Amino acid sequence: KQEVTQIPAALSVPEGENLVLNCSFTDSAIYNLQWFRQDPGKGLTSLLLIQSSQREQTSGRLNASLDKSSGRSTLYIAASQPGDSATYLCAVDSNSGYALNFGKGTSLLVTP
């Protein structure tokens, strides 16, 4: 069974810092990996999706990388802002069309 782990569980940084969130998964036979953002009490917002054949995806200040062979993905946030404060979730699609396997998330706080 696919296990997804996110480290750290919580992170607090001052505004302007660049930061990296980590995601690891146990089964490298994946179709894709998706990063989400969740604000308190809200649903999930899709940030980036990386296909298994890709190495990285970029959207604005966000860059996600994927190393399938080692079972790792990172989400890089450049020049962090207080509005980036949220929980970031990593999800792996191991069985295309069915379940996403989620990590428990990294709770990010960016202080002014």
Place this chain on the structure above:
Amino acid sequence: SQTIHQWPATLVQPVGSPLSLECTVEGTSNPNLYWYRQAAGRGLQLLFYSVGIGQISSEVPQNLSASRPQDRQFILSSKKLLLSDSGFYLCAWRLQGWNEQFFGPGTRLTVL
């Protein structure tokens, strides 16, 4: 553009009462539909998914059930709620043949 709706947004129910949560998707047809539950400290857990009208697959044995009476409508039900059913319920959709999954705003269920 596609949108996904869930209602109610919040619900407080006594133990043993019935439950009906509704999810509808607009702007697409024949989507895959999903119900997830997010409990404190446990991450997102897939409960049910559906690839078409009347086709429901259950991932976790429980006292919940799901139905898909129309192409873009997905309903989560229970005949008798348990305390352990409390949580944040999220509906999601994905186009068949596409990878990215999109989530609704969620329903916060508290069972007392």
